[in-house]
Every structure is written in structure tokens, then in C-alpha cells.
Amino acid sequence: MPNKNPKQRLYSELTRVAKALSSPGRLELIELLAQGECTVEVLARGAGLSIANASHHLQVLREARLVEARKEGQYVHYRLAGPDVFGLFRTLRSVGGRRLAEVDQILQTYLRTRDVLEPVGRRDLLKRAEEGTVIVLDVRPPEEYRAGHIPGAISVPVEKLGARLADLPRGKEIVAYCRGPYCVMAFDAVKVLRAHGRKARRLEDGFPEWRAAGLPVAAGAEETEGVSRRATRGRRGSR
Numbered sequence: 001m002p003n004k005n006p007k008q009r010l011y012s013e014l015t016r017v018a019k020a021l022s023s024p025g026r027l028e029l030i031e032l033l034a035q036g037e038c039t040v041e042v043l044a045r046g047a048g049l050s051i052a053n054a055s056h057h058l059q060v061l062r063e064a065r066l067v068e069a070r071k072e073g074q075y076v077h078y079r080l081a082g083p084d085v086f087g088l089f090r091t092l093r094s095v096g097g098r099r100l101a102e103v104d105q106i107l108q109t110y111l112r113t114r115d116v117l118e119p120v121g122r123r124d125l126l127k128r129a130e131e132g133t134v135i136v137l138d139v140r141p142p143e144e145y146r147a148g149h150i151p152g153a154i155s156v157p158v159e160k161l162g163a164r165l166a167d168l169p170r171g172k173e174i175v176a177y178c179r180g181p182y183c184v185m186a187f188d189a190v191k192v193l194r195a196h197g198r199k200a201r202r203l204e205d206g207f208p209e210w211r212a213a214g215l216p217v218a219a220g221a222e223e224t225e226g227v228s229r230r231a232t233r234g235r236r237g238s239r
Contacts, residue, residue, distance in 0.1 A: 020064035021092065025049060026057045031179060033067060034086045034208035035140065036147025036219070037079040046141065086208055093182075114187040119204040120175050122213055125150075128175075135168060137176040139189040140207070142221070150177065150210060151218040158185045161192050173199045180206035 020026060028047045032038060038046075044054035058078055061067040066085050069078050080086055096103045120128075128134040129152055138149050139158040149155070156164045158178075168174065174193055178185035186202040193200035203210070211217050 016064045017066065017088075020060050020066055021088075023057065023060075025053065026061055027089065027092075029054065029057055029061065030066070030080065030085065030089050031182070031208070032144075033078060033080045034089070035144040035179060037077050038143070038147065039075045039077055041075075042141075042143050043078065046144075083212065086212060090209075090212070111182070111184070111187065114184070115190060115202065117201055119202050121204050122210055122215060125175055125203060126215055133172065135172050135174045137168070137174050137189065138178075138207075139176050139185045140178050144179070144207075146219065146221045148211065148217050148219050149207065151216050153177075153218075155221075158189045158192075161189055165193075165196055165198075168198070170198070173201065175201055175203055177203035177210070178206055180208055 021030075025047060029043055032043055032046045040051060040054050040058060043049075043058070044051045047054060049057070058067060058069075062069060062078075066081055067078050068081050069076050071077075097107065125134065125136065129136050129150070136150050136153040138145050138153040138155045139161065140155075141157055142155060145153075145155040154168070156167070176186040176189040176193070178189075181204075183206055186206070190200045190202050
């Protein structure tokens with residue numbers, strides 16, 4: 001006989017969300033989508049998945065109403081269904097970090113040993129960026145920068161940072177940021193910068209947390225050139 005207990009039916013529906021989150025690949029896709037709207041090709045590349053595998057995971061997330069999609073020409077663009085999806089992801093991440101010793105051990109080994117200096121808080125970075133006393137460096141892939149970034153940030157993907165050091169003015173601290181607290185790109189960028197004698201730290205978490213906090217956000221690629229020109233003028237003025 002069908003279960004007529006409304007409470008059991010309710011819990012049964014809620015398990016659809018829990019099941020959709022029960023995959024490392026799908027959690028990483030949610031983290032990537034928290035950067036902004038992406039095509040399946042970009043998501044697959046960012047998560048290290050095949051396009052077929054990424055498409056399957058996205059379909060599961062879509063069936064659970066966690067992501068939405070729109071088609072533009074030959075491409076399908078995916079986005080989180082709402083800010084509450086990223087909130088759920090953050091809660092899962094936070095509870096796991098507090099309750100699972102294995103998570104804390106991985107964090108200690110994988111991340112915290114990479115940088116002993118205290119990271120820069122969001123409000124502190126906003127204040128210093130507005131005052132012009134710090135250089136904000138976005139080290140994510142260009143498509144993620146275009147989807148959304150901290151206003152005034154210079155876009156230099158971490159793998160190109162060594163070749164672009166001359167574009168960054170000296171005399172100011174550089175604060176690098178990437179996808180979030182589990183992302184190593186900002187750690188790697190800080191390591192490169194310090195190895196070349198630059199004063200550098202990282203943002204305490206990442207761009208999705210910045211946006212979730214209601215702080216200013218810019219989008220598009222146009223600002224990259226403008227910021228680069230301002231940085232160049234600042235470097236010339238310091239000579």
C-alpha cells in the first residue's frame with residue numbers, strides 16, 4: 001500500500017537533495033558553479049571530468065532542482081538554482097570540518113601547512129582595496145573572472161603568474177583569491193609571489209563567499225584591461 005504518512009513522504013523528497021550531494025564530482029561542480037554561470041565544457045575542464053561524466057552529474061543536480069540550465073546556440077549554460085544551494089554546500093563543508101576528524105586531517109596536511117601567515121579577511125580587503133593600499137589578484141581561469149570578480153581585481157591565472165610578474169606594480173601588498181577555502185590556486189600564487197620578493201597574502205576564503213556576504217561584485221572582461229592600465233600608471237608613477 002502507498003505510504004500515506006505526509007511526514008514520510010516529505011522526508012522521502014528531501015532525500016533527493018541528499019542523494020544529489022552524495023558525490024565528490026557533484027560537490028566540485030557546485031563549487032565551480034558558485035563562481036558563476038558556466039558551460040558543461042568549462043565545468044568538465046575545471047573539475048577534471050569528461051564532458052559525458054560532467055553532463056551526467058549536472059543532470060542529477062538538475063533533477064534535484066539544485067541547478068538550472070539555459071541553451072544559447074550550441075551551448076548549454078548551467079547555474080546554481082539560487083544562493084541557498086551554495087549556502088547548503090557551505091553548511092555541509094562546515095559541519096564536515098567540525099565533525100569529521102578525517103576532514104580536519106586532510107585540511108591540515110593539504111592546505112594549512114602551505115601558508116602559516118594569517119589570511120586577509122573580506123572586510124579588511126574591501127577597505128584596503130577602496131583605499132588603494134593593496135593589489136587584488138584574481139588567479140582563477142579567465143572565464144570564471146568574466147562571470148564575476150571582486151571589483152578592481154587584476155586577472156592573472158595562477159599558471160601565468162610567473163610570466164606576468166612585471167605587470168604587477170611593486171610597493172603594495174598583493175592579496176590573491178580563488179574559488180574558496182579548499183582551492184589551492186591562491187596558496188600557489190602567494191608562494192610564487194613571495195619567491196620573487198613580493199609581499200603577498202591570500203583572501204581568507206574565496207570569491208563565492210565574498211559574493212554570498214553581499215560585498216560588491218563586478219563582471220565581464222573589460223575591467224581587466226582597465227586595471228592593468230591603472231597598475232601600469234601606478235608603477236610608472238612610483239619610479
